[in-house]
Amino acid sequence: MSEKDSLFGLDAGEQKALLDQLQTANLLGAPKEERKRRDSAAVPERFGKIAELPDYKQIQVQRVVGEKMGILNPFFTCHDTKAKGRTRIGGKEFLNFSTYDYLGLNGHPEVNAAAAAAMKKFGTSAGASRLVAGERPPHAAFERLLAETYGVEDAVIFVSGHATNVSTIATLLGPRDAVYHDALAHNSIIMGAKLSGASRYSYPHNDCEALERMLEQTRSRHERVIIATEGLFSMDGSILKLPEMIALKQRYTCFLMVDEAHSLGVLGATGRGCAEHYGVPATDVDIWMGTLSKTLCGCGGFIAGSAELVELLKFKAAGFVYSVGMPPPIAAASAKALEIMLREPERTQRLQEVSAFFLREAKKRGLNTGYAQGFAIVPVIVGNSLVAGLLAAAMFKRRVNALPIIYPVVEEGMARLRFFLSSEHQEEDILTALDILVEELPKAQAEVA
Ligand SMILES: Cc1ncc(COP(=O)(O)O)c(C=O)c1O
Numbered sequence: 001m002s003e004k005d006s007l008f009g010l011d012a013g014e015q016k017a018l019l020d021q022l023q024t025a026n027l028l029g030a031p032k033e034e035r036k037r038r039d040s041a042a043v044p045e046r047f048g049k050i051a052e053l054p055d056y057k058q059i060q061v062q063r064v065v066g067e068k069m070g071i072l073n074p075f076f077t078c079h080d081t082k083a084k085g086r087t088r089i090g091g092k093e094f095l096n097f098s099t100y101d102y103l104g105l106n107g108h109p110e111v112n113a114a115a116a117a118a119m120k121k122f123g124t125s126a127g128a129s130r131l132v133a134g135e136r137p138p139h140a141a142f143e144r145l146l147a148e149t150y151g152v153e154d155a156v157i158f159v160s161g162h163a164t165n166v167s168t169i170a171t172l173l174g175p176r177d178a179v180y181h182d183a184l185a186h187n188s189i190i191m192g193a194k195l196s197g198a199s200r201y202s203y204p205h206n207d208c209e210a211l212e213r214m215l216e217q218t219r220s221r222h223e224r225v226i227i228a229t230e231g232l233f234s235m236d237g238s239i240l241k242l243p244e245m246i247a248l249k250q251r252y253t254c255f256l257m258v259d260e261a262h263s264l265g266v267l268g269a270t271g272r273g274c275a276e277h278y279g280v281p282a283t284d285v286d287i288w289m290g291t292l293s294k295t296l297c298g299c300g301g302f303i304a305g306s307a308e309l310v311e312l313l314k315f316k317a318a319g320f321v322y323s324v325g326m327p328p329p330i331a332a333a334s335a336k337a338l339e340i341m342l343r344e345p346e347r348t349q350r351l352q353e354v355s356a357f358f359l360r361e362a363k364k365r366g367l368n369t370g371y372a373q374g375f376a377i378v379p380v381i382v383g384n385s386l387v388a389g390l391l392a393a394a395m396f397k398r399r400v401n402a403l404p405i406i407y408p409v410v411e412e413g414m415a416r417l418r419f420f421l422s423s424e425h426q427e428e429d430i431l432t433a434l435d436i437l438v439e440e441l442p443k444a445q446a447e448v449a
Contacts, residue, residue, distance in 0.1 A: 265295025
């Protein structure tokens, strides 16, 4: 046998035995003849059509059912004015419970002025990835302010909140690692876990005992582990049990990642989020994640934590390295919004009062508000997706904009109208909306029954 024919120095018989073994274990893919047969077989035409994709078909089914039931399509409604607690749609004024403008800062004169000044100086684009040629002074200034706000060493901003989670998890973990996430964690956390190739464990919502049982049984199978969860849950308005989570992450040598998308500006006496709400040191959490699209009325996301974490992400996170830098006017606007949040804690306090009022009044009316704790997000769970769609449409006709959240975003049977509160909502706005809801809900239920 020549050198060329020798596979790992095995003779022909040994080579054949090894190849047979690999084939049996399905490690080599289909044998050559079978591959050829498959290659020449006709590929069904549907595999070449977008309209045949299952997700596309599902959208069409929902659209047709909605039309048949006479439900106005609530998605992609164009608003005539900025996202605030009141809005104009088609020239008519609406109460708006579908905005992230938690502290009423969207369009604030100082925020607009900061964006305009940055735009005048730097234009509307960073022009390149920051690593290459996109760095501008508003980037680093904003990151410093974020790190100070959290009381951690450093921070880094990304151009998308969703991409922040995806990129960060995929950078930190690989196939030998694992993510343990809350069953209600945001899609971006799940996507990050999938992209990383790490194993994924979902524990029941906010159930630290169940999480501990999972860690006990499986932690040792993996190298690095992230426990990934939200601070204030975006669909349910419940708050993470942070002290218990910190204890678990310490006991089982994990990283703890908390998504503060809906906590910043909302939780804690001065809006500093979950750590302030519980009075725990922010440094007990390894990875603070947040978005600029809510309280900070911009667009993008951030990670705050140790200097090592931030340095690693700045050089290795694909969503940062291979993506353009944040437009300088957005960085300047969100930094100004953060400055105002810190300067005027009465905005956060007002939001907390308004949210607690909403929850109290909803409960008084016998509505099912699920896990909501009365901080900025309160779902009214109606069960059936059609009921949720009909109810939202009926409320829209009466000038209340509250969007339905239906299957598959939440489980079937858990469809809801989700109310986002703003510090600018008035008590009478809330009473009006809830009274309309209570009148329209039985009608929607009767229509579906
Ligand atoms: C909990 C949570 N994380 C991440 C994101 C993604 O943020 P963005 O919309 O800013 O991309 C969202 C979006 O709403 C969210 O609710």
